[in-house]
Amino acid sequence: MDGRPSWNMFAVQLTRLIIGSVISYFTAKLIVRQFDQTTAKKEQTKKKAERICNLLGIQVQDLDEYEMRIATQLVNPKDCSISWSDVGGYSNLISELRENIIFPLRTSIKSKHFSAPKDSFLRRRQSRDHEMTAMMKALFLSHWDGFFSESELRVVIIGATNRPKDVDSAILRRMPLRFCIRHPLSQDVNLLEIANHCCGFSCSDLVELCRVAGVIRVRESIKQEQEIKQENEQVEIRPFERSDFLKAIERMNKDNEDMLLNRLDEIELIANTLKCVMYRMGLLACLRSQQTGMVVGVMITASHNPAKDNGVKIIDPMGDIDDQLISTLEMIVSKNNICISAEASVFCAHDNRESSTVLYNVLKSGVDVMNGKFILFGMLTTPQLHFIVRHGNCLKNYDPVFLENFYYEEVTKAFKNVNTSMQQSRKAYNPTVFIDCGNGVGGKAMRFFVENLKPLLNIILVNQSNHHINDKCGADFVKIEQQIPTVYDANLRITPGQRWASFDGDADRIIYFYLDSKRMFHLLDGDKIAVLMVSFVLDLMQKGDLRTSIGVVQTAFANGSSTRYIEDVLKIPVVITDTGVKHLHKEAKKFDIGIYFEANGHGTVLFSENIMDELHKHLQPLSAECAEARRTLSNLVHLINQANGDAMTNLLLAETILQHRDWNIEKWDELFVDYPCRQLKIKVSNRFAVKTADCDRICLAPSGLWERITELGKKYSYSRAFIRPSGTEDVVRVYAEAGTQEDADDLAALIGKAVQEFVG
Structure with a gap:
C-alpha cells in the first residue's frame, strides 16, 4: 500500500454523498410540505383542474400555480343552459361580443408572420458597422437558405419593413417575392381630414382608432355573410372607408366623455359619475398623509361651475395644491416608500351642492379602507379648508370646532386691529358693501363677519340660497359677461352708488363692480x-x-x-x-x-x-x-x-x-384705465386639441389657428389676443384687447368663430 486512497474508497464516498444529498433534499421537502398550510389546498386545486380539463378533452401537462387556478374556473359549454336568445335588452353588447371575441376565435389562421425589425438589424452594411454586428449579419445570411416552414402553413412571411431602401441588398435577393402593400383605404379617405379630427389623440389612441375602424368594417362583412349564407357566396372584405374612421372617432369621443378627466390640482365631473373618483381620492389622501406625517385636506366642490357639477380638490399639509397625483396606488407606495401602516388624517369639507353629502360618504369609505382618521368639517369654503389644514398642522390641533373658530377669530381680530382707528376719519368711504354670493357656500360663511364686524363694515348678503348656484350670478358670470348679476331677492335692486362684490360658488374668487350715475356698468x-x-x-x-x-x-x-x-x-x-x-x-x-x-x-x-x-x-x-x-x-x-x-x-x-x-x-x-377687452367661453368638442406655449401667449395646435388669430388681430389697433383651453370644462377661453370696446368685442367674436372652425 502506498497510502493513497483507492478508487473503490472514492466511489464509496461519492455514493454516500449522493445518497445523503437525495435523502436530505426529500426530507427537507417533506418538512416544508408539513409546515406549508396551503399544500393540501394546492393538491385539491390540481386534481380539480385535471378533472375539468379531462372532461373538456384538453391535454395538460405540469400546470403552474396560476394556470391551475384558471383551469378550475373553466366551464363545460354543455353545462350552460343559457343561450344568447335568453338575454334581453343587450343586443348591441351581444353583437360586439360575437364580433370581437367569438368570430376571431372561430377563424382559422391562414398565415404566419415573422415580423422582425429587418430594417434596423439588417439595414445596408456600412464600413462604420461594429465588428459584432457584421458577424451577426453574416451568420444570419448563412442560415437564411435553410429557413424552415411548417407544412400546414400556406404562406410564410419572411420579413416586413416600412423602409425597404434601407434593407441590405443581400437580404432583398433572398426574398423570392416582394410586394408593396399600400394602405387598405378607399379613394374617399383623406388622411389629413382624419388627422384634423384626432387633435389631442395619443399614439395609443390612434392605434385604437384604427382597431375600432377595422371592427366596424369586419362587422359589416359579417352581416353581409349572414345575409348571403344561403347562396353560398363568399364575401369580400372591402377597404377602409371614410365613414369607418368617422364612426370610430365619434365612438371614441363619446367614450372619452365618460372617462375621468383633469387629475393636476381640480376635477370637475357630473356628480353621478364622480363616486369612483371620490373613493380613490380618499385612498390617495391617506397615502399623502402617511407620506408627510401631517394632515391632508379634501374639498368637495365644483367652484364656479353650475350646480349639477361637482368635483374634488386635494389640499397639501401647508394649504398648497398637490400637483403630483400618480395614476395607481401601488406606484405611489413603492415610489415614495410610504409606510401604509402609519397613521393618516384627512380633513374633509364640502360646499352646498346637493350631491356633496353622497360624495363625502364615498370619500369616507376610501379613507376607512386605509384605516385613516376622517374628520368632517361640514360646509366650508375652499379657502377656509386650506387655512384649516395649514394651521391644523402647525398647531397640531385637529379639533374641527377650534380650527373653524380660529379662522374667524384670527381674521376678525386682525381686521379690527387695523381699522378701529380709521372709523372717525373717513369721509368718502361708505362702510356698506353688497355681496353677490353666487348662491354658493360663501353666503353661509360670511354670516359670522356680518354680525361681528359692525359698525366697521356693514355687509349685506345677496344670492345666498342653495339654488341657482353660479346661475347668472357669481364672480365668473359677472367677469365673463361684464354685466350685473341676477338678484334673486325680489326686494333688492342694484342701484348707482352702491359698492358690490361677487364671489364664486366656493368663495375663492372675488371681483368688484358698480353702476355709475348713468347706470353704466364698471368692473x-x-x-x-x-x-x-x-x-x-x-x-x-x-x-x-x-x-x-x-x-x-x-x-x-x-x-x-x-x-x-x-x-x-x-x-x-x-x-x-x-x-x-x-x-x-x-x-x-x-x-x-x-x-x-x-x-x-x-x-x-x-x-x-x-x-x-x-x-x-x-x-x-x-x-x-x-x-x-x-x-x-x-x-x-x-x-x-x-x-x-x-x-x-x-x-x-x-x-x-x-x-x-x-x-x-x-x-x-381711477387708479388706471383698463384697455377695452372682452373674454369669451367657446364650447368645443375636445378642449385637449388646443395646445399653447409661452404662458398661453402662443397657440401651437390646431395647426393654422394661431396664424388666423394673428391675422385677425392686425385688423384692429392696439390689439392683442390669446386663447387657452379650460382646465375644468370643455370650453376654450378667448381674451381680446383693442383700442375700443366695440373692436375688442368684434375681435373676440371673430376669434371665437375661428376656434369653432378649427376645433369643432
Missing part, C-alpha cells in the same frame, strides 16, 4: 384688486423703512394696462406665468412679499419668513409713522389667507385699504 376684476393691494403694501413698506423684495405675478390674461401700471408707475417687477393658481403661487413665493392675482379674481398676498423677521426688528428707534406702518403690515399678515386665494379675506383687505385711503369705489377705479 373691477382681479387686476384692479392686485393693483390696489400692491400699491398699499408698497406704501407701507416705504413708510416702514423695509428694504425687502416685492413682486407681482400675473397671467397673460391680465389686462395689459394693469401690467404697465405696476411696472411703469409703481416700479415693481411683474412675472408672467402659465394659467393656474399653483403656477402663480409658486412664483409669488420667490419674493419677500409676493402678490398674485388672476383676472378672474383668484389670488392672495404671501409673506416670507424674512419679511416677518424684518417687521419685528428694532435696530434703531422707529418714528411714529414707521412703527404704525409696520404694525399695519403685521396685522395684514394675519388678515390675509396665505394658504390660498380667499374671497372673504380679500374682501376684508380691499375694504381695509379703501378705509385707510378714504376712497370710494369710483376713486379706486
